[in-house]
Amino acid sequence: MQTELSRQLGIEHAVFGFTPFPAVAAALTRAGGFGVLGAVRYTSPDELKRDLDWMEAHTDGLPYGLDVVMPAKKVEGVTEADVEAMIPEAHREYARDTLAKHGVPEMPEGEEGGWRITGWMENVARTQLDVAFDYPIKLLANALGSPPPDVVARAHDLGIPVAALAGSARHAQRHKEAGIDIVVAQGYEAGGHTGEIATMVLTPEVVRAVDPLPVLAAGGIGSGEQLAAALALGAQGGWLGSVWLTTREAEMHSRALTRKLLAAGSGDTVRSRALTGKPARQLRTEWTDAWDDPEGPGTLPMPLQGLLVAEANSRIQRWEVEPLLGTPVGQIVGAMNSERAVQEVFDDLTRGFERAVARLRGVAGGG
Amino acid sequence: MQTELSRQLGIEHAVFGFTPFPAVAAALTRAGGFGVLGAVRYTSPDELKRDLDWMEAHTDGLPYGLDVVMPAKKVEGVTEADVEAMIPEAHREYARDTLAKHGVPEMPEGEEGGWRITGWMENVARTQLDVAFDYPIKLLANALGSPPPDVVARAHDLGIPVAALAGSARHAQRHKEAGIDIVVAQGYEAGGHTGEIATMVLTPEVVRAVDPLPVLAAGGIGSGEQLAAALALGAQGGWLGSVWLTTREAEMHSRALTRKLLAAGSGDTVRSRALTGKPARQLRTEWTDAWDDPEGPGTLPMPLQGLLVAEANSRIQRWEVEPLLGTPVGQIVGAMNSERAVQEVFDDLTRGFERAVARLRGVAGGG
Numbered sequence: 001m002q003t004e005l006s007r008q009l010g011i012e013h014a015v016f017g018f019t020p021f022p023a024v025a026a027a028l029t030r031a032g033g034f035g036v037l038g039a040v041r042y043t044s045p046d047e048l049k050r051d052l053d054w055m056e057a058h059t060d061g062l063p064y065g066l067d068v069v070m071p072a073k074k075v076e077g078v079t080e081a082d083v084e085a086m087i088p089e090a091h092r093e094y095a096r097d098t099l100a101k102h103g104v105p106e107m108p109e110g111e112e113g114g115w116r117i118t119g120w121m122e123n124v125a126r127t128q129l130d131v132a133f134d135y136p137i138k139l140l141a142n143a144l145g146s147p148p149p150d151v152v153a154r155a156h157d158l159g160i161p162v163a164a165l166a167g168s169a170r171h172a173q174r175h176k177e178a179g180i181d182i183v184v185a186q187g188y189e190a191g192g193h194t195g196e197i198a199t200m201v202l203t204p205e206v207v208r209a210v211d212p213l214p215v216l217a218a219g220g221i222g223s224g225e226q227l228a229a230a231l232a233l234g235a236q237g238g239w240l241g242s243v244w245l246t247t248r249e250a251e252m253h254s255r256a257l258t259r260k261l262l263a264a265g266s267g268d269t270v271r272s273r274a275l276t277g278k279p280a281r282q283l284r285t286e287w288t289d290a291w292d293d294p295e296g297p298g299t300l301p302m303p304l305q306g307l308l309v310a311e312a313n314s315r316i317q318r319w320e321v322e323p324l325l326g327t328p329v330g331q332i333v334g335a336m337n338s339e340r341a342v343q344e345v346f347d348d349l350t351r352g353f354e355r356a357v358a359r360l361r362g363v364a365g366g367g
Numbered sequence: 368m369q370t371e372l373s374r375q376l377g378i379e380h381a382v383f384g385f386t387p388f389p390a391v392a393a394a395l396t397r398a399g400g401f402g403v404l405g406a407v408r409y410t411s412p413d414e415l416k417r418d419l420d421w422m423e424a425h426t427d428g429l430p431y432g433l434d435v436v437m438p439a440k441k442v443e444g445v446t447e448a449d450v451e452a453m454i455p456e457a458h459r460e461y462a463r464d465t466l467a468k469h470g471v472p473e474m475p476e477g478e479e480g481g482w483r484i485t486g487w488m489e490n491v492a493r494t495q496l497d498v499a500f501d502y503p504i505k506l507l508a509n510a511l512g513s514p515p516p517d518v519v520a521r522a523h524d525l526g527i528p529v530a531a532l533a534g535s536a537r538h539a540q541r542h543k544e545a546g547i548d549i550v551v552a553q554g555y556e557a558g559g560h561t562g563e564i565a566t567m568v569l570t571p572e573v574v575r576a577v578d579p580l581p582v583l584a585a586g587g588i589g590s591g592e593q594l595a596a597a598l599a600l601g602a603q604g605g606w607l608g609s610v611w612l613t614t615r616e617a618e619m620h621s622r623a624l625t626r627k628l629l630a631a632g633s634g635d636t637v638r639s640r641a642l643t644g645k646p647a648r649q650l651r652t653e654w655t656d657a658w659d660d661p662e663g664p665g666t667l668p669m670p671l672q673g674l675l676v677a678e679a680n681s682r683i684q685r686w687e688v689e690p691l692l693g694t695p696v697g698q699i700v701g702a703m704n705s706e707r708a709v710q711e712v713f714d715d716l717t718r719g720f721e722r723a724v725a726r727l728r729g730v731a732g733g734g
Contacts, residue, residue, distance in 0.1 A: 001730050001731060002730060003730055014730070168633075168634060169632075169633075169701075187565065187567070188555065188556075188565055189555075189564075189565035189567060189568050195634075196634060197556075197633050197634060197698055198554065198555055198556035198565040198566065198567065198586070198587055198698060199565065199567045200554070200556055200565065200566045200567055200586070200587030200588070200593055200596060200597075201556050201587045201593075201633050201697075201698040201699055201701065201702075202633070204590065204592055204593065204702070205633060205701060205702070219565070219567070220565055220567030220568045221567070223571065225571055225599055225600050225601060226567055226568075226571065226599075226600065228596075228599035228727060229567060229595075229596035229597070229599040229600050230567075230596070231726070231727055231730055232592055232593075232595035232596040232599055232723040232724075232726075232727055233592050233593065233596050234592060266535075266536075266564050266568050266569070266572060267535060267562075267563060267564060294661070330568075331564055331565060331568040332568055334536075334568065334572060335568075335571070335572070353731065354731055356599040357599075357724075357727045357728060357730075357731040358731075359598070359599075360595060360598055360599055360724045360727060361724060361728060363368050363369060363370055363381070363598055363724075364368060364720065364721055364724040364725075
């Protein structure tokens, strides 16, 4: 399945896969799609370097990209400690109490929490970019608004197109004005940070708003039929994140989490501020319920909430405390019911796409 | 555009249009689609009879249907007065105060309010059906769960297929068990009563859940591209309601409301309990804000809320109090930017559908 954009990028199928796991990203690229590695979980440049080396060795020279979480506005000289100091004690206490209520133990001595979202801090993201620009990445995506102008310019100097996520037509238009090359329209049903407008409505709005820039549709896409729907709406490809979480190549933190994803229905997610302070779709758990509870203290704005819950999330994952265990994921989680290889999921996508197009031809032809 | 269902029903295009206006329903049927007249606003059998006579005279013998709002569970012997008596005084006072704050006058003496939602009451819906079954209607749709078994049996005896709306796969499955013939999958982005699952995810889920029953997709469909997306998702047609509200044939209550619809963006709707007590997507107004305000008394359950706000809605419409003036409508309101004839909108739908399918053929063929 070829669009103008897939031809430009030299890939066989207009399927873009966003994932925090190098093995998934590489498998996607090898399958003929475009693997995009999420950088937000890397806490040191060396870790990212190690994984990009691995990507290089496992993608046969085919194109892949990197996704960072970079705020457009720079906050000069603010450290993680400064942000930590802004968290009210009542919120810390509520987090402690909620963990205690579920009997969640402390982290074992000397063991570090795997859960950090410091990648959103501008200085961290910049360090990541310093590493990434030494690799032949073929796409730089930003999940949090347009990247700063100097970053866009630096990518363009290296011939790297820049993509940015948008939850509204106005947001997308700002990306276009900032010199972004590809807009990812992120619908309400998508996993992670989302707006209120569903993919069916958002995709054509964004296509019109940024014309002639190419648009990728995100949210609600886990099958070839949904991919065909996205392309019918004017997208030049699908941007899929959730569907890879239950692939064999995904290095999930815990088996219990994989089991929860496999068992969840489409109604088991919630758009909550519990994880980062901005609305993000994720599995609904007793942890998200606690932060969304009108009787509780509520959530803090980004980036405070992310720091507030970082240690708690590490402990919940470390001890696999099932009622609290969650992850960002979209409404298509209801259709993720078996663990399969990335290649198998990918083949289903392209075959389902062909089937859907054939059916539509029959409808259009009156046959 | 022909599907198995459109052939069964003897229509040229698999476009189902739900509307409270006979002139819109008849124009839809004449255009080669399937007009479905909403009965909920009729307060007397004679009014409905008059409009069905008019439909007969203006549809050239082509098929059309009727949509009622009928609860599956019968509440024996409960009158409107009984329900009125259950409304707390604090809620009545809040309604009065909100109207007073915006200077909304009383109805002129002797003038009746146009806004009644008594059609949801089982006895009213049954009276409507007694009238409707004397006409050659070709579809009976119910917007509120499966109709009672005797109503389904009566329709089937007359050879009339029955459709019911569903916001989840489980809900759809219950319809199938109740002997329903066609399920309308009503996505999150749709106008009126909706669930939380977006059309992209809901449609294929419902298709799988009720197989081999035909499914119509509702929510987010206002263009041929969106119609093509719905059919790619496995639907046998689109069920469109919002897009007709700004057609020339629509007899809207007020010009101010039409102007608001034409000006609204996709982000200007809200899924609120303000209108009926169940979540229904509608224009966001200072009236919905008042009922959704956490500082206010909140909304009452169906059917209390509908009765509570009936008089207020009549006054708001009668005096065209713009900040409070609203109507059920889906997120596609953002694309409803001009007043056109039903036939013109319909032609755009079928032409846009053909264009989208041709584009998809190019993508699939690699060309």
